[in-house]
Amino acid sequence: MRWTLPNILTVIRLIAAPAVALVFVIFDRPAADWLGFALFVGASVTDWFDGYIARAWNLESRFGAMLDPIADKAMVIISLMMLGGLSGLSGWVLVPAALIVFREVFVSGLREFLGADAKLLKVTKLAKWKTTVQMVAIAVLFASGALGGAVFAAGAALLWAAAALTLITGWDYFSKALPYVKDPV
Template sequence: MRWTIPNILTIARVIAAPMIGLIYVLFDRPAADWIALALFIGASLTDFVDGYIARRFNQGSAFGKMLDPIADKAMVIITCAVVLGLFGLTVWIVLPLMIILLREVLVSGLREFLGEVKLDVTQLAKWKTTAQMVALSVLLGASALDAGGSDLAGMVMGGGLALLWLAAVLTAVTGWDYFAKALPVLTERDKG
């Protein structure tokens, strides 16, 4: 592995992922909410920065290509668990989070099973990741506002839920797209 700026940022994102949950163990609310929100937003931004630097300055690496999607998934999965803890098991939270988590696990498994067969990341999949990160940021912000007693909490929560459902739809569509692209390979392997 080369110690490039993109790789360092990706490693930082992997480290930040569990910290988002640990913050709630280490600090009281609403401080924990604000710290987790700042950490999540900062780590989410590194996803765009590391990719830009890797492309712009030709610093892409096999390590980065392997770890970047893992870092994204760790961030999203752990933050989904935090959001469930903050808002409870309501259908408006559980259903979109189940769609997101199921797709992430299935596509990861599909990529592993396909091995050398490359499923390129589509532009829609990049928008999916952005939608997930924005939705989760808004929900963390709504939690922080609610814990602080702000009257804006309900309005921000409504926006966060709408964004979460949009992210879930994009997640389902991109998951279906990957499986449709992999189907010929899977069918061929069944014949062999």
């Protein structure tokens, strides 16, 4: 493993994931909302930068390729868990969050099952849009803790849009993997 800038950014993002939960234990609201927002937005920005820098500077590594999706999923799942609790278990947050977490676990399982054939499940443009909408939705929902109702409604609407894209991309990955899952006749 090489300690390149992209790998360092990925490790920082991985550490930031549980830190999102910790800020709500350590700090009172609305300060915790703003700190959670800042951690999440910072992690989202580093997600884009670490990949860009790795490709642009020819610093791609197996360590980064392994850790990057783990850091992404940890940040999203922990943030959705926190937002579900902070929303008072609102169905407007819990249902799309559950769909998103289900898809993340399902696609990860598909990739693990496929092993060397997992390369057929490359990230699509629609999946990148899904990630963008998801990141914006989560950031808006964190900010809504300090800003209130209209911001919460916007964040929830974005989270539902992310959940719809999540289901579409999950189905796309599943349909691509289906020939490899079927038993031989």
